[in-house]
Structure formats: structure tokens, C-alpha cells
Amino acid sequence: MTITLDAKIPDGSIAEKWDNHKFSVKLVNPANKRKFEIIVVGSGLAGASAAASLAELGYNVKVFTYHDSPRRAHSIAAQGGINAAKNYRNDGDSVFRLFYDTVKGGDYRSREANVYRLAQVSVDIIDQCAAQGVPFAREYGGLLANRSFGGAQVSRTFYARGQTGQQLLLGAYQALAAQIAAGKVTLYNRSDVLDIVTKGGEACGIVTRDMLTGAVHGHTGHAVVLATGGYGNVYYLSTNAMACNVSASWRAHRKGALFANPCYTQIHPTCIPAADEFQSKLTLMSESLRNDGRIWVPRDRDETRAAAEIAEEERYYYLEEKYPAFGNLVPRDVASRNAKTVVDEGRGVGPLKNGVYLDFAAAIARDGVEAVKERYGNLFDMYERITGEDPYSVPMRIYPATHYTMGGLWVDYNLMTSVPGLYALGEANFSDHGANRLGASALMQGLADGYFVLPYTIGDYLAPKLGDTPVPTNDPVFTDAISAVDDRTRRWMDVKGTHGVEHYHRELGKIVWEYCGMARNEAGLQKALSEIPALRDEFRKNVKVLGSPDGINTMLEKVNRVDDFMEFAELKVSDALHRRESCGGHFREESQTPEGEALRDDDNFAYVAAWEWKGADAEPELHKEPLEFENVKLTQRSYK
Numbered sequence: 353m354t355i356t357l358d359a360k361i362p363d364g365s366i367a368e369k370w371d372n373h374k375f376s377v378k379l380v381n382p383a384n385k386r387k388f389e390i391i392v393v394g395s396g397l398a399g400a401s402a403a404a405s406l407a408e409l410g411y412n413v414k415v416f417t418y419h420d421s422p423r424r425a426h427s428i429a430a431q432g433g434i435n436a437a438k439n440y441r442n443d444g445d446s447v448f449r450l451f452y453d454t455v456k457g458g459d460y461r462s463r464e465a466n467v468y469r470l471a472q473v474s475v476d477i478i479d480q481c482a483a484q485g486v487p488f489a490r491e492y493g494g495l496l497a498n499r500s501f502g503g504a505q506v507s508r509t510f511y512a513r514g515q516t517g518q519q520l521l522l523g524a525y526q527a528l529a530a531q532i533a534a535g536k537v538t539l540y541n542r543s544d545v546l547d548i549v550t551k552g553g554e555a556c557g558i559v560t561r562d563m564l565t566g567a568v569h570g571h572t573g574h575a576v577v578l579a580t581g582g583y584g585n586v587y588y589l590s591t592n593a594m595a596c597n598v599s600a601s602w603r604a605h606r607k608g609a610l611f612a613n614p615c616y617t618q619i620h621p622t623c624i625p626a627a628d629e630f631q632s633k634l635t636l637m638s639e640s641l642r643n644d645g646r647i648w649v650p651r652d653r654d655e656t657r658a659a660a661e662i663a664e665e666e667r668y669y670y671l672e673e674k675y676p677a678f679g680n681l682v683p684r685d686v687a688s689r690n691a692k693t694v695v696d697e698g699r700g701v702g703p704l705k706n707g708v709y710l711d712f713a714a715a716i717a718r719d720g721v722e723a724v725k726e727r728y729g730n731l732f733d734m735y736e737r738i739t740g741e742d743p744y745s746v747p748m749r750i751y752p753a754t755h756y757t758m759g760g761l762w763v764d765y766n767l768m769t770s771v772p773g774l775y776a777l778g779e780a781n782f783s784d785h786g787a788n789r790l791g792a793s794a795l796m797q798g799l800a801d802g803y804f805v806l807p808y809t810i811g812d813y814l815a816p817k818l819g820d821t822p823v824p825t826n827d828p829v830f831t832d833a834i835s836a837v838d839d840r841t842r843r844w845m846d847v848k849g850t851h852g853v854e855h856y857h858r859e860l861g862k863i864v865w866e867y868c869g870m871a872r873n874e875a876g877l878q879k880a881l882s883e884i885p886a887l888r889d890e891f892r893k894n895v896k897v898l899g900s901p902d903g904i905n906t907m908l909e910k911v912n913r914v915d916d917f918m919e920f921a922e923l924k925v926s927d928a929l930h931r932r933e934s935c936g937g938h939f940r941e942e943s944q945t946p947e948g949e950a951l952r953d954d955d956n957f958a959y960v961a962a963w964e965w966k967g968a969d970a971e972p973e974l975h976k977e978p979l980e981f982e983n984v985k986l987t988q989r990s991y992k
Contacts, residue, residue, distance in 0.1 A: 458785050556823040612961065613782050616936065618757065620636060622641060710748040931957055
């Protein structure tokens with residue numbers, strides 16, 4: 353298949369592109385929408401909002417989730433808030449400023465047109481969700497409240513205490529549930545999507561495994577929408593739910609969808625440090641805590657006293673000292689890299705010396721305990737349950753961890769991948785965040801894609817197909833795909849090795865974190881590219897999967913996902929090796945300023961790296977989408 357990388361960016365000024373595009377795309381009239389079948393994979397914010405919106409328009413929608421209920425989607429873990437350029441605080445915010453902050457925060461590695469559209473529709477998201485009954489925090493007079501997040505000097509983050517993602521997901525879920533009740537959406541829960549089906553180069557369906565019976569099925573549609581989240585669990589230890597995986601995106605990649613910027617992974621600065629090496633996941637503490645919490649470490653590397661006993665002049669408030677304009681609200685990549693630096697210097701705190709303090713003593717003294725409880729109470733409760741420490745009395749301990757992935761399937765302005773008829777929404781695509789996502793923008797992008805972008809753009813693809821029936825599931829493209837998925841799944845039972853799936857996932861995570869984590873260098877990346885294939889070969893020859901391929905078997909689900917991570921990890925490291933610059937949280941040690949900050953190379957790397965699968969034994973092919981900055985001047989980032 354010959355791939356042409358056309359982003360389909362509309363003509364006109366940046367402020368007019370989206371409105372012009374909405375007028376120029378082909379439309380499907382209401383009666384004709386009922387003649388189309390659309391498959392949506394994933395039930396988080398992007399998937400649920402897209403499915404509900406498409407069904408409300410009249411399309412027939414099938415939703416697939418591996419959860420028992422869409423309410424279990426990992427979107428609930430986004431706690432702190434959602435950005436929108438409403439300027440309720442009258443503090444200088446605007447659509448253009450949100451656009452500017454996002455491009456700058458992403459270290460100038462995102463597509464301007466997509467980011468501006470995101471900022472534009474952000475204002476509508478809040479109205480949509482408030483109308484659904486999402487209980488946003490409010491000021492005394494009843495207006496919606498805002499707070500600050502990293503990478504911005506204005507307050508534009510709307511929130512529902514520390515459970516914003518959960519409340520937004522419930523809003524999207526009730527909209528989805530209404531369409532299920534109306535018969536416009538068919539929900540398939542406990543369904544694991546293991547392949548994408550194409551015919552004539554176009555997406556026409558998916559193959560799923562029923563996680564309760566083990567049966568493998570094909571499902572057909574006029575278009576397929578992937579809203580399956582990111583690939584952060586390639587690191588094994590991350591803030592992602594244990595079941596989060598790369599499989600749907602990776603299977604799409606193997607069917608021709610380009611994978612863009614796979615080396616871009618966000619390291620979140622505000623996670624509870626690991627307690628031991630056998631921990632299987634990490635817990636995120638919301639970035640909103642950085643509004644009132646002060647981050648510090650002891651100046652003395654040999655400090656052994658409790659935090660309360662360390663005098664103010666003996667504390668190193670490193671973010672406030674190094675970045676006075678933004679202080680503790682620098683972007684996530686800057687906060688994370690600096691935390692790593694002070695811990696590597698031997699200033700870490702806690703039993704394993706692997707954390708930094710996030711201290712609320714000043715906020716409590718200033719505003720009182722009740723005010724702090726009102727803003728962050730459930731987050732403080734969660735921290736105490738996990739650590740056994742009372743954060744009202746002692747500082748929290750935090751350290752960076754893998755959280756979100758900015759890379760993903762390459763999509764054009766319509767959110768279509770390089771495979772016609774196959775779309776990717778939310779974290780599953782690469783489009784908006786560049787090399788570093790600003791806090792509170794994940795919820796914004798997922799809902800923007802689902803509620804306001806895809807419902808317009810998908811009609812442009814479907815309109816010419818009016819009268820076409822979906823490819824039947826007895827077509828050879830389906831029967832062959834179903835057979836291949838069934839064979840692959842059952843083949844794992846015959847390996848009968850000596851190590852479990854978890855062992856190999858943990859070993860893969862160690863390699864990727866060590867050589868392709870917060871800091872990278874050429875020698876380490878080359879070493880990873882030799883170790884990952886060797887580990888993958890051993891995994892396929894020596895993994896042990898107990899149980900039966902028929903019925904419930906969580907290890908059988910996981911072995912397929914880890915196998916995809918094994919292949920994906922090699923592409924991720926290859927992408928990091930080729931990008932010989934530091935940008936966002938991706939610090940190439942060979943590319944830094946004299947002050948030790950990330951140093952971009954705009955002359956050679958101001959492009960999207962979109963990789964094409966060429967086969968299991970072949971090198972992937974790189975396609976480049978040049979990034980043009982007509983509205984935001986390329987400059988070295990500074991938060992000082």
C-alpha cells in the first residue's frame with residue numbers, strides 16, 4: 353500500500369480553519385445516517401462521547417469495551433480538572449492563549465491547526481458537561497470555579513474536587529446509556545479487540561475475543577473508531593490501570609496505520625514513589641496539588657531528620673528557585689526532570705530515598721485545614737490509605753512516573769488514520785500535545801474529539817458510501833482474520849515455558865525505563881535495541897500460560913497484550929534513537945543547554961515522525977510530516 357501523508361489542514365487563517373472546514377465537509381442527511389453502521393472501540397471519555405454523539409445524530413453504533421461497564425474506563429483516573437478558555441477569572445486567558453500555551457508546552461512539536469481547534473471547542477465542552485449535570489466546583493456566587501495547572505499563568509482548569517475524570521465519564525456514560533436504551537447503540541462489554549479488518553485498503557471491521565467464553569467473533573461496519581487510550585504500560589510501572597494496553601493501536605499499525613512519535617511519553621511529576629521492586633503499578637496524585645503544595649528536598653544530602661524538624665533555610669525549593677515566574681507550576685516535563693535531578697544528587701526523601709516532598713504546611717497555615725480539605729480532601733484521603741501517612745501533618749512524598757502518551761496513531765485533521773475509514777480519538781492519536789501534554793488537557797482532548805470533532809468529520813468519509821452495505825462477516829477478509837486471531841491466541845497454550853507473563857512484562861519495563869525513560873543517550877538506546885528482541889524471542893519460547901483458551905483466562909488476555917508491547921517497544925526505542933534532540937520530557941543527554949535544559953533541534957526535527965509497518969522481519973519506514981509554525985514563534989522554552 354502506498355501511503356500519502358496528507359494532513360488535510362484547511363485553508364484560511366488559524367481562527368477560521370475549523371469553521372471553514374465544517375462548511376466544506378460532505379454531509380449525511382438525518383434519514384441517511386440511519387443507514388450507516390459505526391464501530392467504536394473503547395468506552396472512556398473519547399469513546400463514550402463519540403458513540404453517544406454519533407447515535408444522537410442517527411447513526412447505528414456498536415461499542416466494544418473489555419470492561420464489565422463503560423464506567424470502569426481509565427478516564428476516571430484523570431483527577432485534577434479539564435482546561436477551557438472561558439476566562440471566567442478575567443485574568444488574561446483567551447482561545448489564543450490556550451492555543452499558545454499548548455503549543456509551547458508541547459515544545460513546538462504539535463500541529464498548529466489541531467491545537468487551535470482544540471482550544472476553540474474547549475469552551476463548548478464545559479457547557480455540554482454542565483448541562484449533563486457534571487458537579488463542577490463553584491464559587492460562592494454560583495459561578496463555576498477555576499484553578500491553575502502547570503504550564504499556564506492563568507486559571508482555566510474546571511474541576512470537581514479531585515475526581516473530575518470520574519464525573520465527566522459519568523456524564524458521557526449517561527448520554528451513552530440513553531442511546532443504548534433507545535436502541536441506537538449496541539454495547540458489547542467484556543470484549544477484547546485483537547485485530548482490525550480491512551478490505552481494499554479500507555477499514556471494515558474488527559475481531560474480538562469474548563473474555564467470558566473465549567469465543568472469537570468478527571464485527572462489521574462502515575467505519576471503525578479507536579478510542580483505546582495510550583501505551584504507557586510498556587514501562588510496566590505506570591499510573592495506568594493494569595489492563596491498559598497498546599493492542600488495538602498496534603494491530604491497526606500492522607494493518608497499515610502509521611504510528612506517530614511513539615517515543616513521546618509523559619512522565620507525571622506527582623506520583624507516589626514505588627515502595628519496592630515488586631510493585632505492579634503506581635498511583636497518581638493529581639497535579640492540582642501543585643497549586644498549594646510546595647515542592648522541596650533537604651539541602652543536605654545526608655539529612656536524616658523528619659521534614660518538620662528541617663528549618664526553612666535548610667530546604668531546597670528547587671522549582672521556585674530555578675523558575676521564579678512559574679515556580680511549582682512549571683510544565684510536567686520540567687518538574688519531572690528536576691525531581692529526577694535532585695534525587696540522583698542524593699537528596700531524595702523517604703525510606704528508599706526515591707521521592708521529594710510536596711508540602712501543604714504553608715497552605716494550611718494560610719487558609720486553614722477546612723479550606724484545603726474542601727479543595728483536595730479525597731486526594732489526601734487516598735494518599736493516607738496508600739501510605740499510612742497523614743498529609744495534613746507531614747508532607748506527601750512524590751516522584752515522577754509514566755502517565756500519558758503523546759504519541760499514537762497518526763491522524764489527519766479529520767481524525768482519520770492513514771487507513772481510510774479508521775479513526776483514532778483521544779490518547780490513541782498523536783495530534784494535539786506535541787512532546788509534552790499540559791495538565792488538564794487530556795480530558796479536554798478526549799471530549800473535544802468525541803463530542804465536537806468526529807461527529808462533523810466522519811460524514812465526509814461516509815457520504816460517498818451511501819447505499820454500500822458493510823462487508824459481511826463471512827467474507828474471506830473476516831474468516832481469515834478470525835482464524836489468525838484464534839490460532840495466535842491458542843498457540844500460547846502450547847509453549848509451556850517456565851516464566852509467567854508478568855515476569856516478562858516487568859523485564860521489558862525495566863529495559864524501556866532504563867534506556868528510554870526521562871533521560872536517553874545513543875549508547876543506551878542502542879543497547880535497548882539489542883536487549884528487546886532477545887527478550888521477545890525468549891518470551892515467545894518460554895512463557896507459561898496456565899488455564900484454557902476457552903472461558904475466562906486473564907493471563908491469556910495479558911500474553912497477547914505483552915506480545916504487542918514487545919513489538920511496540922522496539923519501535924518506540926527506534927523512534928527515540930532517530931530523534932537526536934531533546935524536546936518536552938524526552939531528554940537526550942547529547943542535546944542540552946549549558947544550564948542543563950532540554951535543547952531542541954528545529955532545523956532537523958521540526959516534524960512528526962510517522963512510522964509504517966513493513967513486516968515482522970523488516971525495518972519500519974519513516975514518513976515525515978513537516979510542522980509549520982505560522983502563529984507561534986519557534987523559540988527555546990523558558991519558564992523562569
